[in-house]
Amino acid sequence: MKRNIKHVTVLGSGTMGSQIACHFANIGVKVLLLDISPKELNEEEKKKGLTLEDKEVRNRIVNGSLQRVSKMKPSPLYKKEYINRITTGNFDDDLEKIGESDWVIEAVVEKKDIKASLYEKVESHRKETTIVSTNTSGIPIHDLIEGRNESFKKHFLGTHFFNPPRYLELLEIIPSPGTDRDLVDFISEYGDKYLGKTTVVCHDTPAFIGNRIGTYCTMLTLELMQKMELSVEEVDVLTGKFVGRPKSATFRTADLVGLDILADVAGGIYNNCPQDEEREIFKLPDFIQTMLKNGWLGEKKGQGFYKKEKDKEGNTTILALNLEDMSYHEKDKPRFAIIDEVKKKDSTEDKLEAFESGSTSTVGTFKKMYLNVFGSDNDKAIAFFREFYYRLFAYCSHRIPEITGDLYKVDEAIKAGYNWEYGPFEIWDILGFDDTYKHMEKAGCLPSDWVHSMKMKGFNSFYKVEDGYRKYYDQEAGAYKIVPGSDEVISLDNYRDKHTVFSNDESNVLDIGDDILLVEFTSKSNSIGLGVMEGVNKAIDLAEDESTDYKGVVIGNEGENFSVGANLGMIAINAFKGKIDVVEKAVESFQEMSMRIRYSSIPVISAVHGRVLGGGAEIAMHSDAVQAAAESYIGLVEVGAGLIPGGGGTKEFAKRAADSFEESDPNTEHVQHRLMTIAQAKTGTSAHQAFDLGYLDTSRDGISMNKRRVVTDAKMRLLQLLDKGYAPPDKTKVKVLGRSALSFFYTAIVGMKYGHYITEYEEEIARKLAYVMTGGDVTGEMEVSEKYLLNLEKEAFMELVQNKKTLKRIESLLKKGKPLRN
Known part of the structure; x- marks a missing residue:
């Protein structure tokens, strides 16, 4: 059937629910955002003489949530006025309005009984064709449809948005056994074309794909950190931009997400995946238990692996956690020889190859160059990379076909959900399939049998480009297949x-x-x-x-x-x-x-x-x-x-x-x-x-x-x-306004300087800008050529570029990445 999404209802106005609502508003969809109504008045409502029956009170929770989210930075909205596309209400008064909706998205608290109770009400109000989905990240999708009618089951599935929904591209789609296959295809296409997402269809397994692999990476990092006696700062150097991951790396990311969230996801995997060969890694280490007990959950609590302090002058200092004594110290800037070497490399592929070999030439040359200067740091860094990637590669291979039958989905999920430049199987290809396989065997990190079978058949990469299409190795077919959708989109x-x-x-x-x-x-x-x-x-x-x-x-x-x-x-x-x-x-x-x-x-x-x-x-x-x-x-x-x-x-x-x-x-x-x-x-x-x-x-x-x-x-x-x-x-020709307009702008610019909005040099820059845009030294309105304006523009540019203050600004941008206001 042909579907159009013109109206969406979001159930639950927490951080995720409100941001999902905002993202649908971004694309022009009308949104109804609902939440529970309060059970008692707050002090402000009592002073106003309001009652629990007043609309202002009944919608207090949802309106407060939406207001908080609308002030977030970066904003969940493309333009602030798009919030007007969202209407608010509560479950008691407005749930029947979901009959107008084409899609109902549930994002309430992660408790099965609460969701089930809400679904019973949704079932009685939805249209026969209304899609119903859950944003759960931890409850099995098949458990949530118990007791629902066939129409509900047919139109129900998991749609797991990653936080923040506007900026993180991953949308995991998890069908239940009864979900209509055409609906899965529709949501996949809609998420891609209209929501701007990388849509990945997952098996209904704990934490799905993104969080299963992403959480494993975090927990493996914690284990190696303790094993190799690495500091918080050292780990973030080794797991950040240098290897094609976000600059927030491991611990800044954990602070942003919240340590409680990490603990919940890791605990869920540990409890629900008894056959996972690396199950024990999902146990929380002692220092995480201590942080949870202390309430050091990250940015939302003011401290986690990092915290900020201000001195008497108001300058901000970033402190890092010392895991040995659980105290904070001023953040270090650790140096690793291998990192310094790969800074010279432009591409992530080259960086990863350097980590694999231990240098840009040979391990021996690398050690001769750096061992005396950096001591064991060099070996520690390389040892970290090797064990991390070998174990990650093995772990990902063993998750197929458990979490998905298609290896490309693992890579897509990690890239879109965790902002990695390359996914695990892509990195394995970069390092060389055959050589890495040998090193993994030697290190005791044995991949799954299907990888061994692939190797025995003479295949030596997970991906290849053939006939202009990107193809991936399909372990079930034992052959390469076109990555779905890649034939529709140009990939350079x-x-x-x-x-x-x-x-x-x-x-x-x-x-x-x-x-x-x-x-x-x-x-x-x-x-x-x-x-x-x-x-x-x-x-x-x-x-x-x-x-x-x-x-x-x-x-x-x-x-x-x-x-x-x-x-x-x-x-x-x-x-x-x-x-x-x-x-x-x-x-x-x-x-x-x-x-x-x-x-x-x-x-x-x-x-x-x-x-x-x-x-x-x-x-x-x-x-x-x-x-x-x-x-x-x-x-x-x-x-x-x-x-x-x-x-x-x-x-x-x-x-x-x-x-x-x-x-x-x-x-x-x-x-x-x-x-x-x-x-x-x-x-x-x-x-x-x-x-x-x-x-x-x-x-x-x-x-x-x-x-x-x-x-x-x-x-x-x-x-x-x-x-x-x-x-x-x-x-x-271009009509310019001449001297009268220029005089007006000069006066305004001087006023801005005296009002301390701009510096003296910024006044000079602004005057030159105004001179060009009003046509220079012309008496009044007249038409000039584009070439005339380009010459004015060039002259102003050349005068400024020879000024020492401009050169200092450029120097600041190049060295510090920050503009200088001089």
């Missing part, structure tokens, strides 16, 4: 080997089919340097060349971020050395590239995600259209570096302001809005907010909920432009 990994038409150190140009080219940035942090500009120009050259069949260009990538902006390092080095001509040439080249993107004879679409800053935003804004992942954070942030946008961004905002003028009233408000956006380095906290800030345009730009689909969606947009008969935009 599938194109690089055979479809690269141009490459340099900072970019690739790939043929992604249908005569469309894609420019992929490969520079550090996808920063924009000469190599990126060369790649963009080369792709446009090829598409404009009548001797080729290419018709258009997509600019996009699959990095953590689309681009953090122009290569500040290159600018700083040349500016410090006095090579101003080199910087000026780079600015001119960037401007030329931006204008070429705008006026080329073929369509160019930018597919953006993550941080889209500075030059990244300038590339996007000059494209024919932008396809933005919902989680895109777009901003012209050059002021933080003591500069103004110099790759066409200042010109473009002046042009967009002019395009907003009403013919009879070209007032300063439109210019002021965009000037302040640049001057305050405002960055959208979502693609939705980027429209309000002027970075995206409702007349041409679109949003993809799932970032994995953004390149595919951008290509489809490009093909649609071609089908309609693409023609490049006409070059037009």
Whole structure:
């Protein structure tokens, strides 16, 4: 049957329930959020003379929960006004309203009897076609449908969102024995396309996939920590960004999640998985028991593995827990030789290979280089990595087919739920299937029989790319199968080997089919340097060349971020050395590239995600259209570096302001809005907010909920432009407001300085920005060319880049990653 989700009811307004409600509101769905009504009045209600029958009282719990969640940072909402899409109520008065809902999601306390009682009421009010799901992470799904009728069972399943639901991509789908298979397929597709999730169908086993493997990783880390006498800080160095995991690593993550949550999940696995060969690892160590007893549960209690203290001057110091005496000390910055060595490596694959070998060349060379300096630290780090990964690989292999029959689902769950760059089986492939297998056997970490069988058949990787598709080893079939959904979505990994038409150190140009080219940035942090500009120009050259069949260009990538902006390092080095001509040439080249993107004879679409800053935003804004992942954070942030946008961004905002003028009233408000956006380095906290800030345009730009689909969606947009008969935009003049508007802005800027909103140097930057956006030294309203504005922009940029205060700002960003306000 055809389904549409227009109305959703969420039962339970706790942290998860309210955030799930917010995420459905994000995508435009009407939401009813319900919770229990209070049993007694609070003091404030008594003073007001209210009774338990007053609506304000009866909805106090749900309204309070929603209000608290709406103030969370980062926000669960794309835009704060989306909260108006949520209506609140209580179980006693409003449960019958679920008859209007297409989907009812239960997120109440993790107690079977409470859920069962609620389901009985839901059953009497739901429509025949209403989906009912539970967000439980610990209660077996099949236990929750006891006593329900066949229609309820057919439409019931587990939908386990990870916290926070907006930001963590994993949605585990757990059918019961009676769940309609078509419903499972529908929820999987809906979660992918509309909620932006990586949807993984799991077996109904304790902790499902994500938490079963993720909790094992945490508990294994705790065991190795004690065994190898590692500190809290050392473990977080070894389990953080350096191995492709979140910077919160192990213990900062535990503090964020809550130690009580970790204890509950670990205890549930221990109690409910008697056949697990590593069951004993899920027992809580003594120091965790002590922390629980002390109430040191993490951030929500002010302390856990870390805590913050402020000195008399108000400066914050981070303290770390010493597990030997359970006292806190100022956080250390541990050093490991292997970590220092792999810092030189760019990719996670290279880092993991270094850990496997013990060095970038040989273990012997590594020890000769570092043993005398670092003592046993070097060996301790390598020993940790080897035992951790060998045991993890073995454990994951033994969970198949227990928790899932498909190994790719383990990797997808860990990547989407725990933000790992690669999943366990992918890491095994990176380290080399055969060699790692031998090392695991030698270490006594024996994988499951199906892995041995796979090896005996001559297969030497869990994944491979074949005929343009990513395939995984299916242990039941004993053969490779296409990863489901990968044939619908473009993955650049599938194109690089055979479809690269141009490459340099900072970019690739790939043929992604249908005569469309894609420019992929490969520079550090996808920063924009000469190599990126060369790649963009080369792709446009090829598409404009009548001797080729290419018709258009997509600019996009699959990095953590689309681009953090122009290569500040290159600018700083040349500016410090006095090579101003080199910087000026780079600015001119960037401007030329931006204008070429705008006026080329073929369509160019930018597919953006993550941080889209500075030059990244300038590339996007000059494209024919932008396809933005919902989680895109777009901003012209050059002021933080003591500069103004110099790759066409200042010109473009002046042009967009002019395009907003009403013919009879070209007032300063439109210019002021965009000037302040640049001057305050405002960055959208979502693609939705980027429209309000002027970075995206409702007349041409679109949003993809799932970032994995953004390149595919951008290509489809490009093909649609071609089908309609693409023609490049006409070059037009830009109306500027001249001296009167400039005087107005100068006065406002001075007022901001005297009000201590901006520094003296920020006043200087803002004045230059205003000068460019009002058209420079022109007497009044007039039309100028884009080239004229670009020259003003370049001149202001070059004046600023030679100022010592700008160079100090750039230096602070490069060394500390923090803006300096001087």
